[in-house]
Amino acid sequence: MHPADPRSNLWTHTAPPGPDCPALQGERAADVAVVGGGYTGLSAALHLAEGGADVVLLEAGQPGFGASGRNNGQVIPVYSRHSPDDAVATFGRERGERLNDMVAGSADLVFDLIRKHEIDCDASQEGWLQPAHRASRMRGIQSKHDQWAARGAPVEMFDAARAAELTGSPIYHGGWMHRSGGHIQPLSFSLGLARAAQAAGAAVHGDSPVLSIDREGDKWRLKVAGGVVRAEKVILATNGYTGNLFPSLRQTIIPLRSTHLATTVLGDNVARSILPGNHGLSDTRQALWAFRKDRFGRIVTTSAPVFTTGARDRMTTSTIKRLNIAFPQIERPEIEYVWEGIIAMTYERLPRYHELAGGIIAALGYSGRGIALGTAVGRMMAERALGKPASELALPAVPLKPWPMHDLVVPFSRTMAWYFKWRDSRD
Numbered sequence: 001m002h003p004a005d006p007r008s009n010l011w012t013h014t015a016p017p018g019p020d021c022p023a024l025q026g027e028r029a030a031d032v033a034v035v036g037g038g039y040t041g042l043s044a045a046l047h048l049a050e051g052g053a054d055v056v057l058l059e060a061g062q063p064g065f066g067a068s069g070r071n072n073g074q075v076i077p078v079y080s081r082h083s084p085d086d087a088v089a090t091f092g093r094e095r096g097e098r099l100n101d102m103v104a105g106s107a108d109l110v111f112d113l114i115r116k117h118e119i120d121c122d123a124s125q126e127g128w129l130q131p132a133h134r135a136s137r138m139r140g141i142q143s144k145h146d147q148w149a150a151r152g153a154p155v156e157m158f159d160a161a162r163a164a165e166l167t168g169s170p171i172y173h174g175g176w177m178h179r180s181g182g183h184i185q186p187l188s189f190s191l192g193l194a195r196a197a198q199a200a201g202a203a204v205h206g207d208s209p210v211l212s213i214d215r216e217g218d219k220w221r222l223k224v225a226g227g228v229v230r231a232e233k234v235i236l237a238t239n240g241y242t243g244n245l246f247p248s249l250r251q252t253i254i255p256l257r258s259t260h261l262a263t264t265v266l267g268d269n270v271a272r273s274i275l276p277g278n279h280g281l282s283d284t285r286q287a288l289w290a291f292r293k294d295r296f297g298r299i300v301t302t303s304a305p306v307f308t309t310g311a312r313d314r315m316t317t318s319t320i321k322r323l324n325i326a327f328p329q330i331e332r333p334e335i336e337y338v339w340e341g342i343i344a345m346t347y348e349r350l351p352r353y354h355e356l357a358g359g360i361i362a363a364l365g366y367s368g369r370g371i372a373l374g375t376a377v378g379r380m381m382a383e384r385a386l387g388k389p390a391s392e393l394a395l396p397a398v399p400l401k402p403w404p405m406h407d408l409v410v411p412f413s414r415t416m417a418w419y420f421k422w423r424d425s426r427d
Ligand SMILES: Cc1cc2nc3c(=O)[nH]c(=O)nc-3n(C[C@H](O)[C@H](O)[C@H](O)COP(=O)(O)OP(=O)(O)OC[C@H]3O[C@@H](n4cnc5c(N)ncnc54)[C@H](O)[C@@H]3O)c2cc1C
Pocket: 035, 036, 037, 038, 039, 040, 041, 042, 058, 059, 060, 061, 064, 065, 066, 067, 068, 069, 070, 071, 072, 073, 074, 075, 076, 208, 209, 210, 211, 237, 238, 239, 240, 241, 242, 243, 245, 258, 259, 260, 340, 341, 342, 343, 364, 366, 367, 368, 369, 370, 371, 372, 373, 374
């Protein structure tokens, strides 16, 4: 089965049934229309409905169809590349620290929502590990650790011996742990957010791709195949799946295909020896090695294909090699699921927030760290639509800035995987 086929995705086989989200039929009015049913859009719809707004969410597939139903499930409350001091240098002290606060609280937000709405998604808030794949990476880790620790984050450093205990792998030189991180079943979390949004009063429509957004008097008119929504405000939450509704928005990110693989269920003793504390792990490689266990004792990991043809077989072979190196105790790893999703990369590897035209706002570009951050940004956009001044938000609204030579870069974006591997090999 091709990795793009949703049936190839482990999470679709282990998620509980989702709520009923029928296609929109007919015409209706709303205060706010949300486009996109991933964490960003669902969190926005949930918080809008809780804030008393009449909200309609339109999703092209079903909730979690995009990256939110296909990812590794690691809930990580830190930036992918940057440190908190970088945020201050980029956005100024007040704004930078406000963003740092949002990022630092983002994992707790996810796990609090899970508890509050009793979302059945195999949630584990045991902590997130970033071990160093080279001794030289310990300096950068120490600096990030110190900066987050100075801001009160529950972080700790560990040495090589402790890394071996925490990960069950002999290959790491030490690392750091963030205790508020963890992992979830990502599709189940999406479906649970959709159910919570409905319970709060939001209308959540699946199978309703928005075909156009036009001005009609003082409202926005969103057209889907079977109907129309007229709303004063619109939230665009389409991330890596952004199409041509606003071509200039699509050009702000590179949609990077990322492949995920899951092993067969491991024997109890072997499964217990790997990540015995049930942590999530994303190491320091740019061509990331990320590992977590699912509820049944499979290892779920990531890989990035450069070519699409034969990708499934090549990814399987290279992942088995990787597992042999990282976890030699799995004697003959076998791969059961291979699937892919789209990551939205921005040039600066930070999400961007835009105020496009009277009442349309958008956020995208989590660059592979959007479970916690997307949920937090969705709540932030809900607050904005409910009237919070833009100057008080954690993310500043920035003008649309296309990626340089976007349409030329996209076809070559897969070669970034080679580039990242080359950079890792030079460390
Ligand atoms: C393979 C993979 C692994 C990842 N691993 C992690 C991880 O471990 N930890 C982490 O923090 N992040 C991870 N990420 C990133 C994370 O999944 C995303 O940042 C996050 O899911 C983004 O959520 P979102 O709601 O913004 O976008 P999405 O979940 O992509 O949702 C966008 C939605 O918009 C819909 N849409 C698009 N156009 C229209 C339209 N015209 N009309 C209606 N609907 C439309 C799409 O169908 C889609 O469902 C990973 C991503 C991938 C792909």
